[in-house]
Structures are given as structure tokens and as C-alpha cells.
Amino acid sequence: MTLRRKLPSTHALFTFEAAARSGSFSAAGRELNVTQPAVSKSIAALEEHIDTKLFYRGKSGLKLTPEGETLHRAVQLSFLAVETAIDQISGRNRPDDAVMLSLSTAFAAHWLIPQMEDFRGSFPDLTLDFQLTGGEAIGPISPCDLGVRLDTNVSSGDRAAAFAPEWLIALASPEYIKRNGMLDASSLKASHLLVTLASPRIGWQEFLNRTNQSLSMLLPEMRVPDYSVVIQTALNGRGVALGYVTSCGYLLREGILVPAMHRSLRTGHQYCLAYPANSRSRRAEEVGDWIAERTRVLLADIEGLTDQAD
Known part of the structure; x- marks a missing residue:
């Protein structure tokens, strides 16, 4: 239809x-x-x-x-995509002092925006434009200059460089943990709520299986179509989210979110910085280098917070 x-x-x-x-x-x-x-x-x-x-x-x-x-x-996303396409084909190209990013709303809201002051310090005159998606970012990077993609989602026409592992950690706010306890506690409370994407690639049961963990009782889940809302629910102290470190690393390092289980999952996949094959934007490359370096520091800071299963 x-x-x-x-x-x-x-x-x-x-x-x-x-x-x-x-x-x-x-x-x-x-x-x-x-x-x-x-x-x-x-x-x-x-x-x-x-x-x-x-x-x-x-x-x-x-x-x-x-x-x-x-x-x-x-x-909103559809109208933005149409507007972007019209700008591209009508020749209204971005100036040299602007970079358009193709990101998930979660990466933009919970990784980039909290570090915007540092970003502005490195790029005081740069204008950022965004093409955002509520779930996992997929599809070609063009008409954007730079995007974040899981290695399996990199389009054949784009060039990409890995910058972070796909690493999942069960996350909640410190207040939530104080109120409800850890998910892997011997006496699990029924007050827990598991939060996830509506159609997750890795859901709670797969996460538990691959980390050799189990829950002592069946817990309710809340499924939403926007991963940024998944994280926000955890930030509000209303549930436990499966947190991708690429989106939640800053929140984890700052103690705004904390592990809710002692084991986490590295899937073996990598997140990549992807660029259109026919584009050689110097500013986009500089922004990509900044993201990669900030991620390297964040990963080093949170290493060892959980035991990791591969």
C-alpha cells in the first residue's frame, strides 16, 4: 500500500x-x-x-x-531529508565553514552536545548542521559530510574508518540503583523496568545470553522507537537501558549513568566514521579526528568499569 x-x-x-x-x-x-x-x-x-x-x-x-x-x-525527519535533497540538487552547497553530520539522535544528544563546549573550543567558527535518525543510523552519508555508522551499515559508496567498539552496558542512574538495586543482585526487586528500542538488533534476552547472565524473575519491558528516549528514561531514573558506549560513554564517565550489571558485551563489531567517497572536506576530516580522539580518551577512562564478554 x-x-x-x-x-x-x-x-x-x-x-x-x-x-x-x-x-x-x-x-x-x-x-x-x-x-x-x-x-x-x-x-x-x-x-x-x-x-x-x-x-x-x-x-x-x-x-x-x-x-x-x-x-x-x-x-520531521522525512521533511528534513527532502529539504536536504532539494538543497543538494539545486546547488545550494554548504560553505567551507559548515559541516553536516549524519548521526543518531542519541549520539547527538547524549555524546556530542554534552561536550559541545570542548568542541567549540576546537572549532570556534564552524557551523554544524544535522541529519538525525531516532534508531540506528543507516544509509549513504551523502548529502552529509560525515556520519557515524556501525561497520555492517557502511554503504558501499562511502569510505570509513573504525573508531570505537560496539560495546553494550546495562545502565541506570545512581538514584535508580540506590532505590532498586543492581539487576544481577541475588535478591532482584520486581520494581525494575527494562528499557529498549522497539525493534532492537540486540535485545535484553540476547544481551543476557551472550554475557552468561540471567534474571531471577521476569521483568517488564518498555520499548520505544527512538534510542535517545531509551537513554533519557534511564537518565530520569525510571528504568535500566541497554547502553551503547558510543552514545553513553560520556554519561558513564561522568557518573551520570552507572552500570546496573557487572558484565557487559563487546560484540566484535566496530563503529565507524564514514565519509562520502567523492568528498574530501578538510573540515569534516578534522571533526572526525576530534570525535575519534575524544572517544579514545573516553574509552580509556571507562575501561574496567565492568567485566566484558565477547
């Missing part, structure tokens, strides 16, 4: 995105040059067509439902 058949109209996506971004049917109407009732009618038709409520409507305004948030993230 095509996307066109799943929607009452393609314009419904533009209306939904404007309403979700602004939090107001009136504001969306002004942006789209239509009336507030027209926006409301378009959203209602979309909700009826997909048989799903996308907004909570109240006196305090609009709020996205969980399903609405999922659709909004997908629409």
Missing part, C-alpha cells in the same frame, strides 16, 4: 507538522494561510483516516499523544 493511500491527502502531513510544531491550530492556520477551522478539520480527517488520536485537546492547548509524537518525529 502506498503512502498516498494511507492519507486523506498529502497536504494533511504539512498541516499536522505545523500544528504539532506550533502547538496550536490557530498558529498552524496562520503559517499555512488557512483558517483555524480548516486546520482542525484537516487534522480530524487525518485522525479518522488512520483511526488514531494524534492530539490531546484541552483548555491549555494542544498536546501530542504518544502516537502523535511518533508520527511527528517521522514527519
Whole structure:
């Protein structure tokens, strides 16, 4: 079934995105040059067509439902991809003082942004643009200048250099561990919540099997489509996340998140810095070198925090 058949109209996506971004049917109407009732009618038709409520409507305004948030993230990413492609084919190339990164939201939010002050110290005049994905970043790097990819996800047309192992650690906030204890404790508490991606490549059961660990009781899981939310749930002290060190290394080193089990998993795969084969951006290479060096230091700092299974 095509996307066109799943929607009452393609314009419904533009209306939904404007309403979700602004939090107001009136504001969306002004942006789209239509009336507030027209926006409301378009959203209602979309909700009826997909048989799903996308907004909570109240006196305090609009709020996205969980399903609405999922659709909004997908629409934002899709619109960004279209905008990027149009810029690329229309010749509006980035200046020499700008680099576009293709990353997961988790790597951007929980690894790069916390170290932005150090980054700005090394690149005070550089503009960063982002192409982000909620799950594992895949696909060709172009039109971006630099991306992070698992070795199995590097496109054949890109050149890549490994910079970090794929290393998973069960992580939680110190307050969560104090309240609930470790996951591998002899007297496991039923209050634990396991958090993971909705369709993980390595889920909790595989992680436990490959590290020769087990849980003394069946625990509930929460599965979300955006890995950044997985990490944020752990940061908020609401669950235990399977943390990829490439995304969580800074949080782990700073003690913001701590191991929730004594054994971790190195899969044997590597994360790579990938570049378009036909691009030789000096600034992108410099940013890649900075990421690789910061990662090297982080890995050295957290080595030995857990026993590692291969």
C-alpha cells in the first residue's frame, strides 16, 4: 500500500507538522494561510483516516499523544531529508565553514552536545548542521559530510574508518540503583523496568545470553522507537537501558549513568566514521579526528568499569 493511500491527502502531513510544531491550530492556520477551522478539520480527517488520536485537546492547548509524537518525529525527519535533497540538487552547497553530520539522535544528544563546549573550543567558527535518525543510523552519508555508522551499515559508496567498539552496558542512574538495586543482585526487586528500542538488533534476552547472565524473575519491558528516549528514561531514573558506549560513554564517565550489571558485551563489531567517497572536506576530516580522539580518551577512562564478554 502506498503512502498516498494511507492519507486523506498529502497536504494533511504539512498541516499536522505545523500544528504539532506550533502547538496550536490557530498558529498552524496562520503559517499555512488557512483558517483555524480548516486546520482542525484537516487534522480530524487525518485522525479518522488512520483511526488514531494524534492530539490531546484541552483548555491549555494542544498536546501530542504518544502516537502523535511518533508520527511527528517521522514527519520531521522525512521533511528534513527532502529539504536536504532539494538543497543538494539545486546547488545550494554548504560553505567551507559548515559541516553536516549524519548521526543518531542519541549520539547527538547524549555524546556530542554534552561536550559541545570542548568542541567549540576546537572549532570556534564552524557551523554544524544535522541529519538525525531516532534508531540506528543507516544509509549513504551523502548529502552529509560525515556520519557515524556501525561497520555492517557502511554503504558501499562511502569510505570509513573504525573508531570505537560496539560495546553494550546495562545502565541506570545512581538514584535508580540506590532505590532498586543492581539487576544481577541475588535478591532482584520486581520494581525494575527494562528499557529498549522497539525493534532492537540486540535485545535484553540476547544481551543476557551472550554475557552468561540471567534474571531471577521476569521483568517488564518498555520499548520505544527512538534510542535517545531509551537513554533519557534511564537518565530520569525510571528504568535500566541497554547502553551503547558510543552514545553513553560520556554519561558513564561522568557518573551520570552507572552500570546496573557487572558484565557487559563487546560484540566484535566496530563503529565507524564514514565519509562520502567523492568528498574530501578538510573540515569534516578534522571533526572526525576530534570525535575519534575524544572517544579514545573516553574509552580509556571507562575501561574496567565492568567485566566484558565477547
